Amino acid sequence: MKALLCNSLGLPDALVYDDMPDPVPGPGQVLIEMKAAGVNFPDALVIQGKYQFKPPLPFAPGSELAGVVLALGEGVRNVKVGDRVIASCRYGAFAEKVIAQSAQLIPLPKGISFEVGASFTLAYGTSYHAIKGRAGLKAGETMLVLGAAGGVGLAAIQIGKALGARVIAAASTAEKLAICRDNGADETINYSTEDLRERIKELTGGKGPDVIYDPVGGVYAEPAFRSIAWGGRYLVIGFAGGEIPSLPLNLPLLKGASIVGVFWGEFVTRELPNFIKDLTEMLGLIAQGKLRPYISARYALPQGAQALNDLLNRKVTGKVVITNGDPGEIAQATAAARTTPAPQDSPVGEGPLAGATTPQPADLAAQVGREIGVSCWFTVDQQRIDDFAKTTGDHQWIHVDLERAARESPFGGTVAHGFLTLSLLPASSYDILREHVQATQILNYGLNKVRFVSPVRAGKRVRNRVRILSIEDRGIGRRLLTTENTFEIEGEPKPALVAHALAMLVA
Numbered sequence: 001m002k003a004l005l006c007n008s009l010g011l012p013d014a015l016v017y018d019d020m021p022d023p024v025p026g027p028g029q030v031l032i033e034m035k036a037a038g039v040n041f042p043d044a045l046v047i048q049g050k051y052q053f054k055p056p057l058p059f060a061p062g063s064e065l066a067g068v069v070l071a072l073g074e075g076v077r078n079v080k081v082g083d084r085v086i087a088s089c090r091y092g093a094f095a096e097k098v099i100a101q102s103a104q105l106i107p108l109p110k111g112i113s114f115e116v117g118a119s120f121t122l123a124y125g126t127s128y129h130a131i132k133g134r135a136g137l138k139a140g141e142t143m144l145v146l147g148a149a150g151g152v153g154l155a156a157i158q159i160g161k162a163l164g165a166r167v168i169a170a171a172s173t174a175e176k177l178a179i180c181r182d183n184g185a186d187e188t189i190n191y192s193t194e195d196l197r198e199r200i201k202e203l204t205g206g207k208g209p210d211v212i213y214d215p216v217g218g219v220y221a222e223p224a225f226r227s228i229a230w231g232g233r234y235l236v237i238g239f240a241g242g243e244i245p246s247l248p249l250n251l252p253l254l255k256g257a258s259i260v261g262v263f264w265g266e267f268v269t270r271e272l273p274n275f276i277k278d279l280t281e282m283l284g285l286i287a288q289g290k291l292r293p294y295i296s297a298r299y300a301l302p303q304g305a306q307a308l309n310d311l312l313n314r315k316v317t318g319k320v321v322i323t324n325g326d327p328g329e330i331a332q333a334t335a336a337a338r339t340t341p342a343p344q345d346s347p348v349g350e351g352p353l354a355g356a357t358t359p360q361p362a363d364l365a366a367q368v369g370r371e372i373g374v375s376c377w378f379t380v381d382q383q384r385i386d387d388f389a390k391t392t393g394d395h396q397w398i399h400v401d402l403e404r405a406a407r408e409s410p411f412g413g414t415v416a417h418g419f420l421t422l423s424l425l426p427a428s429s430y431d432i433l434r435e436h437v438q439a440t441q442i443l444n445y446g447l448n449k450v451r452f453v454s455p456v457r458a459g460k461r462v463r464n465r466v467r468i469l470s471i472e473d474r475g476i477g478r479r480l481l482t483t484e485n486t487f488e489i490e491g492e493p494k495p496a497l498v499a500h501a502l503a504m505l506v507a
């Protein structure tokens with residue numbers, strides 16, 4: 001089989017996509033065909049020899065995956081060959097075939113894709129264990145999340161909201177903070193441009209957050225801890241910033257606060273039944289649409305080193321996954337598996353894996369006239385409109401001139417029509433089609449008609465509902481698909497726009 005191999009300790013570029021012998025499951029183990037594997041910060045540390053355990057060389061990194069059971073070791077009775085499962089392992093997941101302990105397997109429910117199944121165990125498992133189990137966050141409390149746009153950070157935002165808390169997200173760029181808002185954050189702090197302590201004080205009326213979730217460490221830990229509320233819980237998750245901070249011990253004394261360590265891997269080993277209980281509860285929350293893993297990028301197995309490089313270079317938001325096999329086949333299996341509709345009023349988005357509203361049989365013709373998906377909510381903030389104007393040269397004052405728009409615009413502020421039609425519409429409809437349509441290529445062929453119904457003012461949230469209007473055979477394996485795209489504006493009765501978009505599907 002092929003695997004992404006670490007032959008010598010070092011940075012991701014030293015990984016080699018190469019052959020290795022097929023692993024054989026021992027007693028209590030299963031062999032799984034990996035369909036998708038989640039990429040996590042610890043994977044980047046393990047290959048550098050900087051993590052809590054050091055596998056013998058050569059090894060494939062990767063600690064979580066979803067796939068199909070290929071073979072059973074002696075004594076395994078809880079799964080059978082062909083089952084779709086979610087698995088965790090210490091390492092080895094960035095390979096075509098992976099060994100896992102059968103006791104740790106979770107059936108991948110219908111309605112949850114391989115990609116989502118592969119990418120939520122570690123991030124959501126860590127955050128759920130930390131926030132619910134270790135900090136005991138209660139409804140109505142306030143939680144501050146540092147590194148909030150990262151894998152465990154975005155999971156923490158969604159879990160905090162699902163538990164009824166007010167969530168403040170802190171991250172390093174406006175773009176990352178917009179993603180945090182799209183995933184449910186109530187307030188945001190840009191810690192590279194704003195004073196962390198001052199903003200926390202401002203946003204909590206001087207009281208401070210009841211829980212602080214810290215996967216970054218470094219320079220943010222002490223100012224964050226100094227801001228914590230009386231009786232607060234400070235969750236030590238990790239040190240993505242590179243530096244392990246020290247805190248004066250008078251600080252927890254003065255605040256009656258606790259510093260709470262979180263080590264999810266050890267929790268899984270020592271408290272397996274509690275881990276299975278957490279996972280089962282989280283799968284229930286995913287099925288209800290209360291948790292929706294945000295997957296920002298996918299990398300084929302041979303390109304897996306790039307996923308780890310992007311993670312180390314702070315380019316990643318939410319989760320990224322490594323996929324194995326034909327993307328069309330994975331999309332088809334995903335579509336066939338989707339039978340659980342996501343609630344339409346869910347406050348958080350699943351990013352590019354937008355929620356389906358109806359089951360998706362492979363036959364597209366049978367879908368004509370039906371809605372096939374709805375994207376996540378997306379904040380159209382001024383930064384995005386400005387970036388779009390800069391890229392396209394479309395500097396109309398009604399888009400970018402805040403003062404003049406406040407003074408003269410009939411809409412009372414800047415609006416975002418060009419950005420919606422030329423950028424957000426093709427991107428969101430492509431993501432929905434990619435999930436629901438079987439094709440090796442989906443090419444954007446432009447718009448047939450566009451009707452603007454209501455203006456979208458900067459700062460508003462929108463989402464795209466996609467309905468199939470027609471499908472025409474264009475020969476040599478090509479089909480022309482026309483979809484109706486309706487952009488809803490959060491809290492408003494009328495949509496922003498309705499547009500007919502064309503896409504060429506290549507078999």
Ligand SMILES: NC(=O)c1ccc[n+]([C@@H]2O[C@H](COP(=O)([O-])OP(=O)(O)OC[C@H]3O[C@@H](n4cnc5c(N)ncnc54)[C@H](OP(=O)(O)O)[C@@H]3O)[C@@H](O)[C@H]2O)c1
Nearest residue numbers: 041147150151152171172215237238239240241262263264
């Ligand atoms: N305790 C546990 O059981 C457990 C379990 C899982 C993960 N972790 C730890 O949690 C941390 C985050 O993991 P993750 O998978 O969420 O990673 P991630 O997706 O890369 O997110 C980490 C975030 O940290 C911030 N950051 C600040 N300085 C950074 C730097 N020098 N390099 C990279 N990121 C930096 C980045 O946000 P900004 O750019 O916005 O600052 C980034 O979004 C890691 O240290 C990991 O080992 C611990």
